[in-house]
Amino acid sequence: MAVRLARTMGWIAAAVSVVVAGAGAADIKTLTKELLPVPSTTGNEEMLAAKIRGLLPKGAEVEEAGLGTIAVRLKGSAGPTLILAALDGYGHMVSGITPEGYLTLDRPVAPPHARFDAFLLGQPVIISTAKGPVQGVVSQPAMHLLTQERRRTLVEGFSLESAFVDIGVRSANEARAKGIDLLDPVTYPGVLTELAGDQWAGPGLGLKAVAAGLLSVAQALASRGGGESAVVAWAAQTKFSARGRGARPSIGAAQVKAHWQPGRTVVVDIIAAGKGDGAPVPGRGPVLVQSRDEPSALRQALESAAAAAGASLQRLTAPDSPLSLPFASPPSEVITLALPVRFLNTPSEVVSLKDLQALRDILERFLEPGGTK
Amino acid sequence: MTKRLAAAILVLIVSISPAGAQSKAWDILREIVLVPGVSGHEGPVSHVIQDRLPAALKAERDAMNNVWFTIGLGRPHILFVAHSDELGWVVDKITPEGRVRVKPGGGILPQTVEARPVLIHTGRGDVPGIVPPRPDYDERQPPSSVAPETPAAAEGFDIFLGVATEAEARALGVAEGDTVTAKKTLVDFAPGLMATRAVDDRAGCAALLDAALRLKPGTVKGRTVTFAWDVQEETGLFGAAELAKTLKPDYVFAIDTFVSTDSPLESKRFAFLPVGGGAVVRAIDSSNVTPKTEILKVLAIAKKRGIPVQVGNSRGGNDGSVFLAGGAVDIPLSWPGSYAHSLIEKIDRRDLEALTDLILALIVDWK
Numbered sequence: 001m002a003v004r005l006a007r008t009m010g011w012i013a014a015a016v017s018v019v020v021a022g023a024g025a026a027d028i029k030t031l032t033k034e035l036l037p038v039p040s041t042t043g044n045e046e047m048l049a050a051k052i053r054g055l056l057p058k059g060a061e062v063e064e065a066g067l068g069t070i071a072v073r074l075k076g077s078a079g080p081t082l083i084l085a086a087l088d089g090y091g092h093m094v095s096g097i098t099p100e101g102y103l104t105l106d107r108p109v110a111p112p113h114a115r116f117d118a119f120l121l122g123q124p125v126i127i128s129t130a131k132g133p134v135q136g137v138v139s140q141p142a143m144h145l146l147t148q149e150r151r152r153t154l155v156e157g158f159s160l161e162s163a164f165v166d167i168g169v170r171s172a173n174e175a176r177a178k179g180i181d182l183l184d185p186v187t188y189p190g191v192l193t194e195l196a197g198d199q200w201a202g203p204g205l206g207l208k209a210v211a212a213g214l215l216s217v218a219q220a221l222a223s224r225g226g227g228e229s230a231v232v233a234w235a236a237q238t239k240f241s242a243r244g245r246g247a248r249p250s251i252g253a254a255q256v257k258a259h260w261q262p263g264r265t266v267v268v269d270i271i272a273a274g275k276g277d278g279a280p281v282p283g284r285g286p287v288l289v290q291s292r293d294e295p296s297a298l299r300q301a302l303e304s305a306a307a308a309a310g311a312s313l314q315r316l317t318a319p320d321s322p323l324s325l326p327f328a329s330p331p332s333e334v335i336t337l338a339l340p341v342r343f344l345n346t347p348s349e350v351v352s353l354k355d356l357q358a359l360r361d362i363l364e365r366f367l368e369p370g371g372t373k
Numbered sequence: 374m375t376k377r378l379a380a381a382i383l384v385l386i387v388s389i390s391p392a393g394a395q396s397k398a399w400d401i402l403r404e405i406v407l408v409p410g411v412s413g414h415e416g417p418v419s420h421v422i423q424d425r426l427p428a429a430l431k432a433e434r435d436a437m438n439n440v441w442f443t444i445g446l447g448r449p450h451i452l453f454v455a456h457s458d459e460l461g462w463v464v465d466k467i468t469p470e471g472r473v474r475v476k477p478g479g480g481i482l483p484q485t486v487e488a489r490p491v492l493i494h495t496g497r498g499d500v501p502g503i504v505p506p507r508p509d510y511d512e513r514q515p516p517s518s519v520a521p522e523t524p525a526a527a528e529g530f531d532i533f534l535g536v537a538t539e540a541e542a543r544a545l546g547v548a549e550g551d552t553v554t555a556k557k558t559l560v561d562f563a564p565g566l567m568a569t570r571a572v573d574d575r576a577g578c579a580a581l582l583d584a585a586l587r588l589k590p591g592t593v594k595g596r597t598v599t600f601a602w603d604v605q606e607e608t609g610l611f612g613a614a615e616l617a618k619t620l621k622p623d624y625v626f627a628i629d630t631f632v633s634t635d636s637p638l639e640s641k642r643f644a645f646l647p648v649g650g651g652a653v654v655r656a657i658d659s660s661n662v663t664p665k666t667e668i669l670k671v672l673a674i675a676k677k678r679g680i681p682v683q684v685g686n687s688r689g690g691n692d693g694s695v696f697l698a699g700g701a702v703d704i705p706l707s708w709p710g711s712y713a714h715s716l717i718e719k720i721d722r723r724d725l726e727a728l729t730d731l732i733l734a735l736i737v738d739w740k
């Protein structure tokens with residue numbers, strides 16, 4: 001507990017320094033680059049929350065809900081609305097330290113797909129400790145010593161059972177001396193790759209881009225006053241779903257609903273793209289996702305905002321996601337506006353900057369007074 | 374206070390001790406490990422190496438990009454050789470959809486670059502790309518049976534550049550024959566302990582360069598010494614074979630990785646030489662059996678100079694073996710390297726500097 005507190009205080013201090021550095025509106029690219037290296041996995045969202053707080057304008061009314069969710073209330077907006085994005089992404093955490101000083105891993109939540117853990121093999125990782133980041137690598141057998149059979153099965157059979165993180169020490173005590181503790185998040189280094197066609201790639205880039213989009217809108221609208229208010233929220237623990245039969249809503253989203261009781265909600269999410277067969281296409285604009293293809297006031301408002309922003313929209317009918325499920329019961333309205341992400345939930349998520357800018361502009365238009373009419 | 378003073382004195386003693394005190398091998402390694410040089414395309418790294426050598430050494434460079442210099446006169450003729458090429462791929466073709474297809478091969482477990490950034494080294498500079506994950510990567514359940522080799526294996530793999538047509542890819546400068554390497558990350562575990570791609574064999578190159586820069590020509594008496602940075606080792610020792618046409622050494626010290634099992638996933642049945650334990654004499658590998666008499670000679674020289682050296686057997690070949698047929702004795706020297714042929718090849722500065730010191734000692738003391 002003390003370690004957790006120390007870490008949180010450290011990051012809050014870092015965030016304060018960012019506030020001092022300047023709280024003017026930054027462009028979406030700069031904000032995305034700022035957020036990309038900040039680790040944020042389910043249950044370990046405090047660093048990203050602190051970073052976002054630090055980038056919000058001075059005087060912004062930051063509110064909190066349980067589990068680490070943060071929100072900012074924007075006055076003078078189009079009406080009482082909740083704009084919700086996730087604060088947490090999929091990732092790993094330290095689950096143990098071997099006597100030789102290697103770290104074992106676990107996940108806080110179920111993986112998004114069966115190959116999620118296999119991407120770790122032979123990769124650099126960052127362990128975010130109370131003492132700061134520690135660099136490591138996920139061990140891999142030397143190619144020269146692998147039999148053909150072992151080589152064939154190594155990746156297909158790779159699991160967290162065979163994932164050991166080497167941080168360059170020889171004992172558990174040395175590992176602890178570097179600050180390693182149980183539950184420390186383990187993530188890929190936030191290295192950005194700038195591709196052709198105004199596309200960027202990086203680990204967890206979709207999550208960070210969406211978070212930056214909301215932040216940019218909050219920066220632009222925070223200084224307005226009067227009128228109704230909207231809440232822009234970044235929710236913690238959205239990848240953790242309620243137990244039980246039937247639909248399993250995100251715990252983080254459910255808590256957001258309980259806290260703010262929104263009448264209408266725009267969930268800003270990420271969606272797999274570029275896979276063909278009717279899937280969203282990167283570069284053709286954000287995706288409006290509804291569980292039923294039927295008109296609604298919220299959908300109309302977002303379509304009007306897109307038209308006003310000169311942005312294209314793609315449309316998709318799909319079941320409610322765990323993030324939108326808590327808001328799906330009448331009379332409340334919910335719709336998802338999703339950023340298309342190629343290679344979703346891999347170490348190299350690819351985002352079109354054109355889509356990201358469009359998503360941000362649509363949200364800004366939507367929240368402006370008159371934007372929902 | 375007393376403890377602090379003692380620690381300060383200890384640091385001072387270490388910093389002025391002969392072993393590695395003047396070595397710049399570590400800094401050289403961190404620089405040249407980032408220079409591209411896929412087998413058969415070593416031009417950039419060969420240029421850097423030749424450029425760093427003092428003009429007085431009169432380094433030569435052939436059409437293959439082998440670089441070498443020779444000093445001294447008489448017998449024995451001692452050759453130190455490290456290979457400058459690295460593992461990587463070559464662009465085979467560009468698809469109508471603008472994807473770049475690489476040729477099979479590479480020598481790296483291809484799955485470790487799946488969904489990872491790579492760099493295409495074009496005539497107009499580096500072009501970044503992403504190796505797409507296999508099409509079904511996001512299925513919720515694993516395949517019911519162990520799948521055959523992945524798309525990123527025997528048939529080569531594609532690279533996504535962010536473009537949608539062949540013309541757009543070509544407009545970036547990408548062309549058939551360009552080389553491809555994984556985007557390198559220097560992982561610094563601690564000062565003097567790191568992991569990255571291409572430590573094999575840029576560490577060997579760095580050790581030789583450092584030794585060449587520290588070498589006092591006056592110490593080479595009654596013998597001939599050749600330093601060589603050769604090419605195309607990873608694809609078949611071709612650079613060494615070319616050098617062997619003209620160089621007829623009595624002894625070859627090939628400087629290359631010792632494939633160590635100092636890792637949590639490997640049997641310690643053999644090849645367990647700890648990273649940080651000192652330089653290595655490769656007693657037996659896949660291409661050479663070093664005579665015990667020669668191993669003992671190396672150990673004696675190292676002991677005399679206080680240089681930490683380990684002896685082990687492992688797998689993998691070395692360039693020195695090419696010179697065996699010409700009558701040379703091959704005595705491969707190394708550092709203990711974990712995770713060989715991966716993106717995370719690990720090396721300890723102390724081992725590299727011990728290796729450099731050993732090279733310099735052998736130049737003077739080898740008989």
